[in-house]
Amino acid sequence: MQVSVESCFKVLPRGGVASPRGFRTAGVVAGLKSSELPDLALILSSVEASVAGVFTKSIVKAAPVLLCENFLQDTKGRATCILVNSGQANAATGEEGLRDAFDMSDIVASYLPETSPNQVLIASTGVIGKRIDVSLIDKALPDLIGKLGNSDEHNMDAARAIMTTDLVPKYISVEWECKGQVVTLGGMAKGSGMIHPNMGTMLSFLTTDISISPSLLRLLLQNAVDKSFNAITVDGDTSTNDTVLIMANGLSNVTVEPNSPEMELFEKALTWCCEHLAKSIARDGEGATCLMQVEVTGTNTDRDAQTIARKIASSTLWKAAVYGRDPNWGRILAAAGSAGVNFDPSQVSVWLGEYHLMKDGLPLSFDKAAVSEYMQKAAEAKYLSGMDQVNVYLKIGDGSGYGKAWGCDLSYEYVRINAEYTT
Amino acid sequence: MQVSVESCFKVLPRGGVASPRGFRTAGVVAGLKSSELPDLALILSSVEASVAGVFTKSIVKAAPVLLCENFLQDTKGRATCILVNSGQANAATGEEGLRDAFDMSDIVASYLPETSPNQVLIASTGVIGKRIDVSLIDKALPDLIGKLGNSDEHNMDAARAIMTTDLVPKYISVEWECKGQVVTLGGMAKGSGMIHPNMGTMLSFLTTDISISPSLLRLLLQNAVDKSFNAITVDGDTSTNDTVLIMANGLSNVTVEPNSPEMELFEKALTWCCEHLAKSIARDGEGATCLMQVEVTGTNTDRDAQTIARKIASSTLWKAAVYGRDPNWGRILAAAGSAGVNFDPSQVSVWLGEYHLMKDGLPLSFDKAAVSEYMQKAAEAKYLSGMDQVNVYLKIGDGSGYGKAWGCDLSYEYVRINAEYTT
Known part of the structure; x- marks a missing residue:
């Protein structure tokens, strides 16, 4: 069962969502958090990517979760970017909150000429029952887009911007050889510990440069999530906002077909990354000492x-x-x-x-x-x-x-x- | 839904398992607890009674639970007494522990001329993985039987002897009129809070002087338990020893038939008593302030x-x-x-x-x-x-x-x- 990581993959401990080819990321202070800490991150692929998501099973779903489910159906699993905010969860905000989420996609698309609004996925985490001040996001976007990059610092900045009460940012990437090409998988996550009221959301975002169909990607992601994020427990509660999203943009030129050796290797890498991020979340549980x-x-x-x-x-x-x-x-x-x-x-x-x-x-x-x-x-x-x-x-x-x-x-x-x- | 107790029943706050006709009880120090607090209780009916039980759903069942299930099947739901010890749970004790439980029934029966061993039910609570010193029970039984009675003090003594880490003893009885007769239902319980290791068992014992078939009694008990003991939660964990037993000895001469007005009244009384005991257990949860x-x-x-x-x-x-x-x-x-x-x-x-x-x-x-x-x-x-x-x-x-x-x-x-x- 245990994957010997060293033998298959090279782990890049300071890598993250911008490590695979064609991805850039950034994190900035938009002013959504009263603490004035970073609270807005963007993950952008230079080309349209296959996307799959796994969302909270709670019957009470936040607006951004409803938006993602809607867009993924619309586009049959294609997107170019993910905007993530911390500060407000945009849950229990009714019709107005749903409109805010759609507005956020519109705003991002307006800054990216070749992107339509339904290719901009949204995730939020923070206080329940408070609306997001969308004008702050509008104001922050030029800065956020201007700062996009793919260095270790960019990976860390993005991982910091999605934190709420996490003690440490959580990000990782692995690379491996496949058909003579180097392929890369990166990811970041924020914790499920619910410190401040209703801030208990588990978010994770993964990126890769393999080429894969959205349906196969969905299947592999669900399997990996079952063995990782669904196998951690801090206090047994489920949030209104829990979201795991993965984007695969194909820029490595390695294609993953069902039941191929390439698929097996990718699935191992995906499961390992998800387990690593999940364990980081469990270790960072509220008040945890081990x-x-x-x-x-x-x-x-x-x-x-x-x-x-x-x-x-x-x-x-x-x-x-x-x-x-x-x-x-x-x-x-x-x-x-x-x-x-x-x-x-x-x-x-x-x-x-x-x-x-x-x-x-x-x-x-x-x-x-x-x-x-x-x-x-x-x-x-x-x-x-x-x-x-x-x-x-x-x-x-x-x-x-x-x-x-x-x-x-x-x-x-x-x-x-x-x-x-x-x- | 809410039973107005006052209109139907008279609550006797210091009544208990010895309040219904023909029941006596006592609690003594047998030396099973290192604390030298009371640790052995007996509930005895003067005539054979219908008995029903609801037991832990845990796959890991303690020896006394296995004994009760076995005896209730043997006797088709008839018994005259219940012996309860605190100090050791007689769980994770293997074949030897099962033999100890049967020995306890044999010992009690040897002191009660008209009782066969399979009419002596056993319940235990305390540390898991430690055998009960059955010789201490043999030694304590003459004293225990000699002290049997039906006063408020007897009810309290029995309720104290089944406590492990409970802060207060939990006992109650209600009486009501039915076909010109006074009928009585009494009960006691110990808590589900798990303070000391593995001491987390919920035990409750109920007695009544109505006449009822074991099968109907089983049905009504299961319904009442679902609305009461199964509706409380201290820490979500289930014990190896959880047991609710009820004895009905018929000495009030009031018979409860299926779907009769008498059944309805009895069911209300039973549910109310179980709810009262269940709430007492929840309130007494470890460290609880409300x-x-x-x-x-x-x-x-x-x-x-x-x-x-x-x-x-x-x-x-x-x-x-x-x-x-x-x-x-x-x-x-x-x-x-x-x-x-x-x-x-x-x-x-x-x-x-x-x-x-x-x-x-x-x-x-x-x-x-x-x-x-x-x-x-x-x-x-x-x-x-x-x-x-x-x-x-x-x-x-x-x-x-x-x-x-x-x-x-x-x-x-x-x-x-x-x-x-x-x-």
């Missing part, structure tokens, strides 16, 4: 394994135990048992890191101090170093099912952040 | 309304906002939208107490300080006074569906309790 990775094997299906893994990663009791560095396997077992998946409890084994805590449904004796220290070390490891991760491993039976999920611990800080803010 | 009641109307079905109500009552973001006395309707809306129930967001209205926060999907302006003060007053109200409750009300549409759920706020204390304990 990342938690849960792997489940031995179920009948992958779906069953992932369901159990997600249940454990989102158990507030187990999350609090991780914060307390308490190897309390009973909470892992209780979460697994309540996931709605059938299994034989007398076959369950549980590990924390290298430590075997339970075998065939019965507790083993283990060195509690050593396991607790293992957990503490994860919290003391450098942020996003790869070591700041507590590994939970469950073997449920003899099936071939495998699933993975990520979460973070539950700290005082989570409660403070979410309780002390006053709307 | 109870939260969520009512949802206007869905197509009651099930839809209850699904949405439960999603809101269990949203950690909204729970943290309640702790912060922050009338953050966006979090209510986000939770409702992610409940998996279809509705039209532009028809949603939200109230907190008397305050109307949102209408037809759009935010209203309201006096935030006043709403915040309303929430604060709930936290300052006397514990379980009925005033220590924040009321959330959602109108989703024009359907006739109605549902209710209860939860508590999420405080620093929850995290402290769950993180700082070391196994």
Whole structure:
């Protein structure tokens, strides 16, 4: 299951959405945030690109989500750019909010001669129930377009401009060889932690220079999102604005056909990038001191394994135990048992890191101090170093099912952040 | 929907499982808890009773749950007593634990000449993965049986003996007139808050002197549990030991037939008692400063309304906002939208107490300080006074569906309790 990244891909840790050929990006201060931090980003392809999106399953969808769904249907999955604002989510804003979103596309198109409004996708994140001041966007656009570029700084600026309460910007790119060409995939994301009221949106944008049909791109994106963004949980809540968009502009001249070796490699790269961004989001969960990775094997299906893994990663009791560095396997077992998946409890084994805590449904004796220290070390490891991760491993039976999920611990800080803010 | 208790029933606030005719109870210190607090209770009917049970849906079931399911099938729903211990949950104890549970039934039966072992039901709560020292139960039983009685003190003693980390014992009874006879229903419960590791079990025991078939009793109990214990959420986790048992010994000489007026009255009493005990458990959630009641109307079905109500009552973001006395309707809306129930967001209205926060999907302006003060007053109200409750009300549409759920706020204390304990 595990992709050995090094053997297939070259990771560019400071790359991002402008790394693939023909993409440029920028992030500026438009004045939408009272903090006067960057709040507007644009991702622009020099040629029309195939586009696919995965959106929130919430019944309460923000205006930009409705716009994207509408445009992607209109254009059959083609676009040239994505405008992203932070500050206001443009959710619970009714008909007026929807008009604002369409106005934003119109404004961007008016600055880009060869782009029609329905080729300008929009994403928003921030406070719910407040309208966006569209005149500020109009005012900021010349500056934003003037600053477009494809350096490491451009990737970082864009990633910063989409942040709300994230502590760190999240961006990455990978490149690999395919049919004698170098192809590149870049991405950025902002977190799902809901600090300030209603700012809890997970946004991610990916770009690549492969050539691919919108329908195949849609399929591969959905698979990658299921294994990554849908496998993280900070507090179990779903936002009105959650959006993942990918653009593929074909400028590498490498075409990805269904079930080809090129597709397999691209899918691995896409899944790896999405997992990397998803883990960055989980690690940056509100008040989190460490990342938690849960792997489940031995179920009948992958779906069953992932369901159990997600249940454990989102158990507030187990999350609090991780914060307390308490190897309390009973909470892992209780979460697994309540996931709605059938299994034989007398076959369950549980590990924390290298430590075997339970075998065939019965507790083993283990060195509690050593396991607790293992957990503490994860919290003391450098942020996003790869070591700041507590590994939970469950073997449920003899099936071939495998699933993975990520979460973070539950700290005082989570409660403070979410309780002390006053709307 | 709301039963006006006063008009139908007389509530006996210090009554309990020994209030109905022919029932006696007691609680003693058997030494199962290191704290030397009471840890063993018995509920005994003077004649064989109809019995029904609702058990944890977790795939990981504790030994006493397996024993109860086994005995209820054996006896077709007949029993004379229930033995309950706190201290150890007898879960994740394998074959040996199952043998311990059966031994406990044998021991009780050996002290009660006319009772066979399969008429002795067992429930346990406490630490997972530790065996019960059955010799301590054998030693304590003469004292326990000698102390059986039906006074207010006996009801309280039994309710105390089943507590683990509950702050207050939870017990109640109601009586009403039926065909010229007084009939009585009593109950007690312990909480679902999981403070110490793996002690998070919801147990409730009910007794009545009506005459009813086990199959009808099972049906009515399941309905009442769905509206009460299944509608509370402290942290969303399900225990290995969750159990609700009801005994009906017929000594009032009032028989409840299907779809009779007597059944209707009994069902109301049963639902009210279960709701009262369930709310007591939610209010006593770990670190909780107030109870939260969520009512949802206007869905197509009651099930839809209850699904949405439960999603809101269990949203950690909204729970943290309640702790912060922050009338953050966006979090209510986000939770409702992610409940998996279809509705039209532009028809949603939200109230907190008397305050109307949102209408037809759009935010209203309201006096935030006043709403915040309303929430604060709930936290300052006397514990379980009925005033220590924040009321959330959602109108989703024009359907006739109605549902209710209860939860508590999420405080620093929850995290402290769950993180700082070391196994």
